[in-house]
Amino acid sequence: MAAGGAGGGAQVKSAVRTVELLEYFAARPGMHSLAEVQKAVGYPKSSLYMLLRTLVDLGWVETDATGTRYGIGVRALLVGTSYIDGDEVVAAARPALDRLSEDTAETVLLARLDGTSVVCLATRASQHHLRPVTRVGRRLPVHSTALGKALLSTYPDEQVRRMLPGTLSAPTEHTITDREELIEELHRIREQGYAVDREENTLGLCCFGVAIPYRTPARDAVSCSIPVARLTPARERTVRDVLFDARDRLLLATRRL
Template identity: 30%
Template sequence: MFHQPTLRVTTILETVSAHNGELTMSEIARMANIPRGTIMPILQTLCGQHFLSMEKQSKRYYIGLRCFLSGASFANTSGAYSGVASIVNMMARESEETAHFCILEKGDVLYVVKAESTHQIRMYSEIGRKLPAYGTAVGKALLSDMSLEELNQLYPDGLSPLTEHTIRDVRYLYDQLQQVKQTGFAHECEESNIGIRCIATPIRYNGSIVAAISIVIPLFRYDEEKRCDIERILTQAANSLENIIPLTDILNKTR
């Protein structure tokens, strides 16, 4: 059983981080399911200690300097993180597209490592961002070992669409995941962002899926040659990542 006051603090930080400084106190309270009377002193303390900052005019909160410094410390001290970042950078360099390393957090994808495309036109994403796993290729890669029963438990309220192309039926999602298991690759076309395709593959540790990697491509740069090239890059990167010892270092530190 977790310590509830501490859990409230971490929930607030994760909520603000996921929305990139877009939230008022009322919005944070609603999303974090914390009463306004309880959340106010927590926000004041976090701002006073510089883990959060508040824009005075709009009264909106965003991540503060000390959170940034904590993240920088993690990147500097984790040997596994450096190894993962190096491989993700290689993926972006070889494909000339944006590359990600992600983990599954409940029913969401958490973006842990990112390397930018060299092109001016590219997908917007950021480290720490979360998206519903069912609406992304990298999420489908992470979910691909799950049974239909596990998926129904993970999404008891069904699948809320991110775009008009997002999967809305858990059974259809399960059928897609069977294809991912057969081919080793998950695909997405405009399910999370209009104009974007994505290809992903899972990363395994002791036989279990612990993470996934993806490469994101604007539709106008996508063709069969590009698909084959990206699948080759993903396969090489996945093999390299699965040989990083201990890969569990980065996974444990992000949970």
């Protein structure tokens, strides 16, 4: 069966349901009962069960020892890894990320815009004992992160308004949740060339980010995250400067992509 897609094309219902199921499990780690899944996705219970059993047989979904609870399978990991392994930007960015990691000794991320989120494509761990941990594949809100704000700043204001949801979530008490206030923040980011989130996404953590302008608007950005306990005005200036250097290196490395 097919249904009309948002772009006017036909969508195969079983394919859409398969993708929605995988996205459901990807967003909710752990194992879930058939009733939990059915309540969330709303599919008829009989067809949902058959679809889940098919995905289990193919390795995309796993079950627990009782065979009654379901979670994401190892095949999803293999496909996700192949995306990273085959991405030209990730490959080209490795030397610049290594250099940024050496220059700062802090946690470094490369991320890509995906709707109202940024998705981590590569990371370099901090050399300090006190450090944030962010895994490849993690999704972060676009409006509360330095990475996201740096990317949003490369879009016109009206397009940003269309991209953002009507209500902005508040991961912390410092998050900007007013859309017009965020637009004003993006104006400042355009002027200074980099974005900062001061405990807006994670308490105790300050992040600095720059967009990589190998295309316009940008889709990728790099950031450096520092616990506020280690942050001083002098340290902030140093991080800003090495981020600008990393941006230039990344732009050079990706200029033919």
